[in-house]
Amino acid sequence: MSKTIAVIPGDGIGPEIMNATIRVLDALDCGLSYEFVDAGMVALEKHGDLLPAATLETIARHKIALKGPLTTPIGGGFTSINVTLRRHFDLYANVRPAISFPGTKARFDNIDIITVRENTEGAYLSEGQTLSDDGEVATSIVRNTRKGSSRIVRYAFEMAVKKGRKKVTAVHKANIMKTSSGLFLNVAREIAKEYPQIEFNEMIVDNTCMQLVMKPEQFDVIVTTNLFGDILSDLCAGLVGGLGLAPGDNIGTEAAIFEAVHGSAPDIAGKGIANPCALLLAAADMLDHLGMVDKGNKLRQAIRDTMENDRDVVTPDIGGKGSTGSFGDAIVKRVKA
Numbered sequence: 001m002s003k004t005i006a007v008i009p010g011d012g013i014g015p016e017i018m019n020a021t022i023r024v025l026d027a028l029d030c031g032l033s034y035e036f037v038d039a040g041m042v043a044l045e046k047h048g049d050l051l052p053a054a055t056l057e058t059i060a061r062h063k064i065a066l067k068g069p070l071t072t073p074i075g076g077g078f079t080s081i082n083v084t085l086r087r088h089f090d091l092y093a094n095v096r097p098a099i100s101f102p103g104t105k106a107r108f109d110n111i112d113i114i115t116v117r118e119n120t121e122g123a124y125l126s127e128g129q130t131l132s133d134d135g136e137v138a139t140s141i142v143r144n145t146r147k148g149s150s151r152i153v154r155y156a157f158e159m160a161v162k163k164g165r166k167k168v169t170a171v172h173k174a175n176i177m178k179t180s181s182g183l184f185l186n187v188a189r190e191i192a193k194e195y196p197q198i199e200f201n202e203m204i205v206d207n208t209c210m211q212l213v214m215k216p217e218q219f220d221v222i223v224t225t226n227l228f229g230d231i232l233s234d235l236c237a238g239l240v241g242g243l244g245l246a247p248g249d250n251i252g253t254e255a256a257i258f259e260a261v262h263g264s265a266p267d268i269a270g271k272g273i274a275n276p277c278a279l280l281l282a283a284a285d286m287l288d289h290l291g292m293v294d295k296g297n298k299l300r301q302a303i304r305d306t307m308e309n310d311r312d313v314v315t316p317d318i319g320g321k322g323s324t325g326s327f328g329d330a331i332v333k334r335v336k337a
Helices: 014-027 041-047 053-062 081-088 146-162 180-192 205-214 226-239 277-289 293-309 324-336
Strands: 003-008 032-036 064-067 093-099 112-118 167-172 199-204 221-224 247-251 256-260
Touching: 003 014, 003 053, 014 032, 014 277, 014 324, 053 064, 064 277, 093 146, 093 226, 093 277, 112 146, 112 226, 146 167, 146 180, 146 221, 167 180, 167 205, 167 226, 180 199, 199 205, 205 226, 221 226, 247 277, 256 277, 277 293, 293 324
Parallel strands: 003 032, 003 064, 064 256, 112 221, 167 199, 167 221
Antiparallel strands: 093 112, 093 247, 247 256
16 A cells, blocks of 8 residues: 655654654555654744644644654643644544563563543643632633543444454543543443443542552553543553553544654653654554554564564663664564564
């Protein structure tokens, strides 16, 4: 197939890990071509805008984007670029796989959990945020809708069926947040009945955190609301060695953006030691989304084999002595083999 995707190299270490990722994709012979666009601090300096209209138009035209980490300036009224992208394209499903890889010195070696997080509503809505005149009382609205809850839960079950997963856990706080979290839980129970082949259970969010740390092997697919999903997906990343191995997929009906979850790491930018795995794993998820599942699996296996057998070339964060380039080169060699 021949497909053009939008590519946002990003800030800080973004261009370095994107370069390694593009080289691997080319070695996989995916038939992809790339239209490079700017966002973040690079865009602000070049175009006077964190998220130029031309970038949004390019993503809309190609419907698929691969994105490096972006920096949103702190303060000054700047809105998070990631949140803006999710809202603009209604990317309602944030899919965060956490999979164990060899050689990471993580506490567990048998993790394979996918967190499916509602990405557009809940506690992260900017509406209703007020601070009293005396600065003593802060108020924020948590708004969940039946539509938002239904489509994220259905996405999780459909994904479980497609990927051969066995179990979906709905995570909530309906015992206390009886309306907002209660609506989500009730919708999850209703939709679960339509998928009798998938085991369904429900778990309160605080217990989920404890269970993830004590017995993570009991989880398969987790589906939850925006705030809980943000926290739990980072917790799951910690179980497998950190955000350097954490891809993030933002899926909507009209567009999808695949990204490294970690930040732009300006402290190591330009040093050539950034781990490209999060973005490579996001690229593998992108290939799955484009119907190139075999190539996505080949890429994941190449990462696994490199981390297991080529310890000298992997980056220092996972115990190697290599660089972004040497890590990328080793993966290129394996996908070409």
